[in-house]
Amino acid sequence: MITGEQKSLEEIQSLLGDAEKVLVVGCGTCVTVCFAGGSREAQILSSSLRMASKLQNHPQNVTDVTVQRQCEWEYLDEIEKEIAEADVVLSLACGIGVQAIAEHFPNTWVVPGLNTTFLGLPVEQGIWEERCAACGDCVLGLTGGICPIARCSKSLLNGPCGGSEDGHCEIDPDVPCAWQLIYDRLTSMGRQETMLELQMPKNWQVSRDGGPRKIVREDLRLITDDTEV
Amino acid sequence: MSSKDNGYLVGSNLEKMLRAGHFVVTGELGPPQSADPGVIREKAALLKGYVDAVNITDNQTAIVRMSSIGAGTLVLQEGLEPVIQMTCRDRNRLAIQADLLGASALGLKNLLCLTGDHQIFGNHPTAKNVYDMDSLQMVHMVTEMRDKAIFQCGDEMKGQTAAFLVGAAAAPFADPTAFRPLRLAKKIKAGANFIQTQLVYDVKEFAKYMEKVRELGVHKEAYILAGVGPLKSPGMAKYMKNNVPGILVPDEVIDRMMEAGKEWAGKKASELSPEEKKARSKAWQTEGIQVCIDLIKDIKKIEGVAGVHIMAIEWEEAVKPIVEGAGLYPRPEVK
Numbered sequence: 001m002i003t004g005e006q007k008s009l010e011e012i013q014s015l016l017g018d019a020e021k022v023l024v025v026g027c028g029t030c031v032t033v034c035f036a037g038g039s040r041e042a043q044i045l046s047s048s049l050r051m052a053s054k055l056q057n058h059p060q061n062v063t064d065v066t067v068q069r070q071c072e073w074e075y076l077d078e079i080e081k082e083i084a085e086a087d088v089v090l091s092l093a094c095g096i097g098v099q100a101i102a103e104h105f106p107n108t109w110v111v112p113g114l115n116t117t118f119l120g121l122p123v124e125q126g127i128w129e130e131r132c133a134a135c136g137d138c139v140l141g142l143t144g145g146i147c148p149i150a151r152c153s154k155s156l157l158n159g160p161c162g163g164s165e166d167g168h169c170e171i172d173p174d175v176p177c178a179w180q181l182i183y184d185r186l187t188s189m190g191r192q193e194t195m196l197e198l199q200m201p202k203n204w205q206v207s208r209d210g211g212p213r214k215i216v217r218e219d220l221r222l223i224t225d226d227t228e229v
Numbered sequence: 230m231s232s233k234d235n236g237y238l239v240g241s242n243l244e245k246m247l248r249a250g251h252f253v254v255t256g257e258l259g260p261p262q263s264a265d266p267g268v269i270r271e272k273a274a275l276l277k278g279y280v281d282a283v284n285i286t287d288n289q290t291a292i293v294r295m296s297s298i299g300a301g302t303l304v305l306q307e308g309l310e311p312v313i314q315m316t317c318r319d320r321n322r323l324a325i326q327a328d329l330l331g332a333s334a335l336g337l338k339n340l341l342c343l344t345g346d347h348q349i350f351g352n353h354p355t356a357k358n359v360y361d362m363d364s365l366q367m368v369h370m371v372t373e374m375r376d377k378a379i380f381q382c383g384d385e386m387k388g389q390t391a392a393f394l395v396g397a398a399a400a401p402f403a404d405p406t407a408f409r410p411l412r413l414a415k416k417i418k419a420g421a422n423f424i425q426t427q428l429v430y431d432v433k434e435f436a437k438y439m440e441k442v443r444e445l446g447v448h449k450e451a452y453i454l455a456g457v458g459p460l461k462s463p464g465m466a467k468y469m470k471n472n473v474p475g476i477l478v479p480d481e482v483i484d485r486m487m488e489a490g491k492e493w494a495g496k497k498a499s500e501l502s503p504e505e506k507k508a509r510s511k512a513w514q515t516e517g518i519q520v521c522i523d524l525i526k527d528i529k530k531i532e533g534v535a536g537v538h539i540m541a542i543e544w545e546e547a548v549k550p551i552v553e554g555a556g557l558y559p560r561p562e563v564k
Contacts, residue, residue, distance in 0.1 A: 153347050153349075154317070154318070154344060154345075154347065154358070154360045154363070155360045156344065156360070156363040157363055157366070158363050158364075158365040158366065158415065159365075159408065159412050159415070160403070160404070160405065160408070160412070161344040161363075161364075161400075161403075162344070162398065162399075162400030162403045162427055162474065162475045163346070163347070163403070163474045163475070164403050164404045164405070164474065164475075165403060165404055165474035165475065166404060167404065170346070170347060170350075170474050171347045171349050171350075177404070179405075180404055180405055183405045183408055184405070195408070195411070196411060196414075196415055198365060198366075198369060198415065198418065198419050199365075199366075200366065200369075201322060201361065201362045201366045201370070201381060202361075202362075204361065
């Protein structure tokens with residue numbers, strides 16, 4: 001899932017400025033699961049903003065609404081009226097949701113209430129870890145299902161650097177060394193030889209380095225380039 | 230190419246010394262955090278004649294310094310041969326190749342390919358890191374630039390190629406330790422001509438590592454230089470033991486350093502007069518140099534070790550007594 005963390009109240013307030021009518025929009029998907037921007041968080045944040053603005057003698061009219069997925073137009077259509085009435089929309093979705101609102105409602109000023117952090121999973125209640133860098137050319141088949149692009153601090157492809165110690169990365173004792181994990185897994189599965197093959201420089205063109213990415217599936221499209229409008 | 234005609238890859242002093250079978254000594258020079266060429270010249274003067282080549286670090290510990298190519302060119306002008314260090318942290322494949330064309334044009338002939346310390350350790354922790362490629366891929370790329378005259382993309386190089394004696398680093402005691410000899414072999418297979426290791430203080434453990442390396446036979450395919458460095462104090466020894474990944478400092482070494490300062494044992498720095506502090510420092514440094522000399526003598530006996538790489542950054546004065554004390558002075562001359 002996509003994980004996010006709420007921005008500080010101070011930063012959110014500065015993004016909202018002196019808007020009178022604020023609509024907080026939660027998202028019912030990834031950010032609900034990671035307790036950052038779902039219906040509950042939208043309600044709590046709205047209430048905090050109301051209280052804070054009142055204490056600061058600039059009371060703001062803050063309401064909230066949560067849609068199932070902010071990253072799809074059809075769910076945004078459901079809240080068209082609320083959005084039109086707001087001076088500012090505070091999106092508690094990931095960056096995709098914020099942009100979906102901006103794109104779908106050209107006259108609406110939308111600001112983010114979260115920092116979108118990474119693609120990851122909860123390793124235990126309250127702890128999420130990054131797992132995927134969406135690099136566009138998956139190498140997990142070479143590394144025993146452990147991603148060195150997302151999980152090695154240097155995205156190395158040919159084994160651990162000299163900074164691996166006691167299973168952790170040189171940057172932080174709390175960060176596991178991805179290559180130690182890969183080594184352990186490949187060794188336990190009798191596949192260590194894959195670590196001995198020289199992996200050539202990665203094609204970063206299919207990652208963000210090649211520019212914004214797009215997928216076109218002609219087999220799924222309802223309107224094609226040939227369709228007469 | 231003329232250097233190929235006489236059988237050398239590049240014909241650098243380092244390559245000739247290694248090929249001649251001399252026990253090679255390389256040093257290390259850290260460029261200043263300024264544009265001052267004087268600092269480089271002073272350090273080069275301390276090392277000249279005592280090392281066969283000197284590594285010029287590339288933004289070591291991720292702190293911005295004069296570039297290794299710039300500083301290396303100054304060192305070369307002083308009559309000392311540089312080994313240019315290049316990390317994967319700060320440059321993508323375009324920048325690495327472009328800089329190496331420039332370095333080669335400036336007459337630099339030895340290169341050490343490194344992954345590079347993560348930028349979080351340095352003075353620009355908010356920088357974006359690059360790691361477009363890793364050190365093994367860099368070794369392979371620069372080997373192909375030299376031997377096949379091609380760029381990483383496969384395009385042919387037109388005109389003079391960038392030719393370097395290609396080096397790589399090895400961390401014998403970093404984890405996973407069982408993989409380390411295999412990783413060394415992988416680097417050599419990728420094209421490394423010489424290897425410089427992380428600091429060795431535990432000769433017994435290093436000998437075990439070298440035994441595994443010999444079993445793989447790769448000590449015959451590249452020259453392995455063991456990293457050594459003088460300790461300045463027992464505190465430095467303990468710090469390295471506890472805080473620097475991949476460095477083993479045995480208790481005997483720490484005990485020797487403690488013993489050297491026993492006259493002042495149990496006293497805090499604040500309880501010592503400036504003279505006493507100076508005397509203690511001197512005693513520690515003398516012992517640190519002696520420990521380094523003894524390490525070199527022991528390492529020299531290990532089969533498959535082609536030389537030592539003395540890392541005395543910001544203490545270049547120590548190299549002279551170490552090389553002399555280890556019986557490695559004067560340095561042989563090769564034509």
